[in-house]
Amino acid sequence: MTDQELIWRIAGGSGDGIDSTSRNFAKALMRSGLDVFTHRHYPSRIRGGHTYVEVRAASEEVRSRGDGYNVLLALGDSFARNPQEDAYYGKEELKPLTENFDDLREGGVIIYDEGLIDEEQAEEVGLHEKAEENGWYVYPVNLRAIAKEHGREVMRNNAGIGVMSTLLDFDTSYYEEIIGEVFNEEIAEANRTVIRDGAGTAEEFDEHPDLQMPTAEEHDEEQALVSGSDAIAYGSLDAGCRFISGYPMTPWTDVFTIMSQNLPKFGGISEQVEDEIAAASLALGASHAGVKAMSGSSGGGFALMSEPLGLAEMTETPVVLVEAMRAGPSTGMPTKPEQADLEHVLYTSQGDSTRVVLAPGNHEECYEQIRTAFEIAYDYQIPTVLIYDQKLQGELRNINVSFFDREPDGDPGSVLTEDEIEEAAHHNSGKFQRFNYDRDKEVSPRTVPGQKGGRYLATGNEHNESGHISEDPTNRVLQMDSRLGKFEYIREELDEKGNQTHYGPDEAQYGIMTWGSHQDTVFEAVDRLNEAGHSVKALGVSDMMPYPAEEVTAFLESVEECLVVEMNATGQFRGLTQKELGRFGPKLSSLLKYNGNPFEPAEIVEGFETSINGEELGDTTMKYVPAAGD
Amino acid sequence: MSAFTAIGEDREIDQNEFTPGIEPQATWCPGCGDFSVLKALKQAMPEVGRTPDEVLLCTGIGCSGKLNSYFESYGFHTIHGRSLPVARAAKLANPGVEVIAAGGDGDGYGIGGNHFMHTARENHDMTYIVFNNEIFGLTKGQTSPTSPKGHKSKTQPSGSAKDPIRPLSLALASGASYVARTAAVNPNQAADILAEAIEHDGFAHVDFLTQCPTWNKDARQYVPYVDVQQSDDFEFDVTDRQEAGEMMYEVESKLYEGEVLTGRFYKNDRPSYGEEKRATGEMPEEPLAERYFDEDAQWERAADELIEKHT
Known part of the structure; x- marks a missing residue:
């Protein structure tokens, strides 16, 4: 954490332009030389409903959501439902204010649109009382009127940007540059006028907040602002994936959309x-015919993919699936993050699981690991699932443009050419032995339809070497052992990739383990804990199946106790760890959260201190589960 | 040069090439209609000029799914009801491959009904053979989507209260561009219809009446049958959607009154899905699968095409 950081929240209703404004704002800050990280909170609703996006920016590296925030631009919800006495949803147009009171830091700033949020109503919900208590600076401005005067009402967010520029001494030149890039000249000019008018209006306020915009020299090299979905899609394209099939579902839709827009x-x-x-069946069909293919979904949609996933396992058809988690069970909370589909993804479909499951911890890992997923799937003829969540999907973060400077990979994996087919084993009737007993690394190379001499049968039934249905006990065991035996070699390959991320001093006394999207938030907490005099290191685990048993064992043996941080209610990753390692029960405690909001670094600090002090958590939305035997 | 030299190979083709050495004899019950499908399909192959290595046969689950074991070609015996999505993607991936899908009435009109509707709607250039025996055979005689109303079985002890599905009308309404019905007892017509269906450039649906001598003993053996194209009693234009629809309705109703009407019911030459998709620029001109076997292929990079807009 840094004292010189901005955590800016723009809040309104869905449809108020929150998303685009925050994206432009984050990009402008990135161009100015700051590091940025965004967090998006929105309802499953097209118009209206409380939405905010947080942009955290600092001159030092920013890699997580922060603790609370310090500047609020509350636009009001222009699609709010009319309040009724008995309605459970309350006064929606005030929510951009009221829903954001709790997280605003002391000395924070509130700019709100009095064109939508009535000053008297703001008073009724205790705005000024709270402001006094917390030393907030409050600036009501009629942003709506400014926007309407020079353009359209939707431009009021830019009036707010203008107000901010005066109050926080924020140079809008990068922001205006981006406005010029995204709009035609007429609309861009109207927006610039709105910004200037907002800035001018704010000059009437005598009192300015203590908080100032962080500033920085330009980055050493060019930066790109990308989401986890961008990284997954771009990694897939660079992996040579040229086929995707899907059905829309939040939050997976994002990857599907990016791929659909770019594949042509x-x-x-x-x-x-x-x-x-x-969707899953099409990906199998395309892959069977020789194309690198993927599909994906979120919880409920992925449940429907269970049977095709099992078919891929049985037929040894390469395929990559992605699963974007959201809060469950069932429809759950469609737009909120959770990490509760781990067991679902590991075990869904009948029979013994024969799949690889990877869980990237941040944007770079999304790109790297989806490429690994394609390599493993196509070299080893095994379905590979990349599991991530709504948090990683939508978070924007700046990374070096040079990170993407990679070679694409069009290699179709363990497929024979026609010349090789001629040399390969065939049944005496001429059928190709697709599922040969004699294998290198348990992989029997495949052929694809249209290749001369390569015909074979792929079937979901147990089958013999040419793919014909067989229930012969000896064959059954040989085929099962081949399919499952791949894990040994895949484990070796994954070890070479080094997907697990270690952080903090080697000789630390305590450990924190996590998986997936909270990795970098945990690392930030580890820094703070060590600065505060604790001795802590962390391990972010990505390989869910096959599990990195040796590496995790070494980590756990080296620490006295370990806190496992994950966003679900039952400690699924902790359970997996105990199942895979068969010990460490008394060393592992859990810090869980499942209210739909990702962890903040300070919460992990609090959870850790609770765990080592043997105390109970105070007033919190988290849950602490002590180690077995404690 | 193509990496798939089996495709378009010009040579004499003997239908016996389609009999697999591993399982030359099928295990269907004696008297089963499925034998006729196999025979007609083998008979059609030399006629359409396709060799085993350029054909992909995708099946579902049930007695019909065994077709893959007894027909020599590339095969994908998928899961219950899902042969169509697997098959149509293979066609998109490599349009040169001759793609045929097959399944039973439960597989295609029941559990896989959604895929049937959508694959017909999209008009993929492929053939879909439905073994329609009006019963679930392999699971031992339960009522199926095409069983007649009142059909009694272990799972419908008081007789089915449901009207049977109308497969031909469903295919037409969904968008299939070739719809026919044939019967196991009519092998020459069956082979001709299958050859036509395979050569048709679009989604060709063949409802193939296959008697089940074990679990549907009470049902007709689909004799005597009438070929509507050969009979003077029926006059309609197979390219006229409305006339075709009326004819199908009659054919479907008559089946349950004991009259077996077969033949071609609809034919339309609207563009196949592949053609439509290429026209919108959303499918490459060259078969996508070829690219993976071309050592000189150039692969686009995200870094070159996409990163700039993020800076």
Whole structure:
């Protein structure tokens, strides 16, 4: 954490332009030389409902959501429902204010649109009382009127940017540059006028907050502002994926959309189909015919993919699936993050699981690990699932443009050419032995339809070497052992990739383990804990199956106790760890959160201190589960 | 040069090439209609000029799914009801491959009904053969989507209260561009219809009446049958959607009154899905699968095409 950081929240209703404004704002700060990280909170609703986006910015590296925030631009919800006495939803147009009171730091700043939020109503909900208590600076401005005067009402967010520029001494030149890039000249000019008018209006306020915008020299190299979804999609394209099939579902839709928009340019095919059973089945069909293919979904949609996923396991058909988690069970909370689909993804579908599951910890890992997923899937002929969540999906973060400077990979994996087929083993009837007993690394190379001499049968039934249905006990065991035996070699490959991320001093006394999207938030907490005199290191685990048993064992043996941080209610990753390692029960405690909001670094600090002091958590939305035997 | 030299190979084709050495004899019950499908399909292959290595046969689950074991070609015996999505993606990936899907009435009109509707709607250039025996055979005789109203079985002890599905009308309404019905007892017509269906450039649906001698003993053996194209009693234009629809309705109703009407019911030459998709620029001109076997292929990079807008 830094004292010189801005955590800015723009709050309004869905449809108020919160998303685009925050994206432009984050990009402008990035161009100015700051590091940025965004967090998006929104309802499952097209118009209206409380939405905010947080942009955290500092001159030092920013890699997580921060603790609370310090500047609020509250636009009011222009699509709010009319309040009624008995309605449970209360006064929606005030929510951009009231919902954000709790997290605003002392000395924080509130700019609100009095064109939508009535000053008297703000008084009724205790704005000024709270402001006094917390030393907040409050600035009511009629942003709506400014926007309407020079353009359209939706431009009021830019009036707010203008107000901020005066109060926080924020140079809007980068922001205006971006406005010029995204709008045509007429609209851009109207927006610039709105910004200037907002800035001018704010000059009437005598009192300015203590807080100032952080500033920085330009970055050493060019930066790109990307989301986890961007990284997954770009990694897939660079991995040579040219086929995607899907059905819309939040939050997976994002990857599907990016791929669908770009695949035609990349000479590929995207198919939006009737349901997720079809989506996964199409990916199998394309892969069977020789194309690198993917599909994906979120919880409920992924459940429908269970059976095709099992078919891929049995037929040894390479395929990459992505699963974007959201809060469950069932429809759950469609737009809120959770990490509760781990067991679902590991074990869904009948029979013994034969799949690889990877969970990237941040944007770079999204790119790297989706590429690894394609390599493993196509070299080892095994379905590979990348599991991530709504948090990682939508978070924007700046990374070096040079990170993407990679070679694409069009290698279709363990597929024979026609010349090789001639040399390969065939049944005496001429059928190709697709599922040979004699294998290198348990992989029997495949052929694809249209290749001469390569015909074989792929079937979801147990099958013999040519793919014909067989229930012979000896064959059964040989085929099962081949399919499962791949894990040994895949584990070796994954070890070479080094997907697990270690952080903090080697000789630390305590450990924190996490998986997936909270990795960098945990690392920030580890820094703070060590600065505060604790001795802590962390391990972010990405390989869910096959599990990195040796590496995790070494980590756990080296610490006295370990806190496992994850966003679900039952400690699924902690359970997996105990299942895989068969010990360490008395060393592992859990810090859990499942209220729909990601952890803040300070919460992990609090949870850790609780765990080592043997105390109970205070007033919090988290849950602490002590180690077994404690 | 293509990496798939089996595709378009020009040579004499013997239908016996389609009999697999591993399982030359099928295990269907004696008298089963499925034998006729196999025979007609083998008979059609030399006619359409396709060799085993350029055909992908995708099946679902049930007695019909065994077709893959007894027909020599590339095969994908998928899961219950899902042959169509697997098959149509293979066609998109490599349009040169001759793609045929097959399943039963439960597989295609029940559990896989959604895929049937959408694959027909999209008009993929492929053939779909439905083994329609009006019963679930392999699971031992339960009522199926095409079983007649009142059909009694272990799972419908008081007789089915449901009207049977109308597969031909469903195909037409969904967008299939070739719809026919044939019967196991009519092998020459079946082979001709299958050859036509395979050669048709679009989604060709063949409802193939296959008697089940074990679990549907009470049902007709689909004799005598009438070929509507051969009979003077029926006059309609197979390219006229409305006339085709009326004819299908009659054919479907008559089946349950004991009259077996077969033949071609609809034919339309609207563009296949592949053609439509290429026209919108969303599918490459060259078969996508070829690219993965071309050592000189150039692969686009995200860094070159996409990163700039993020800076």
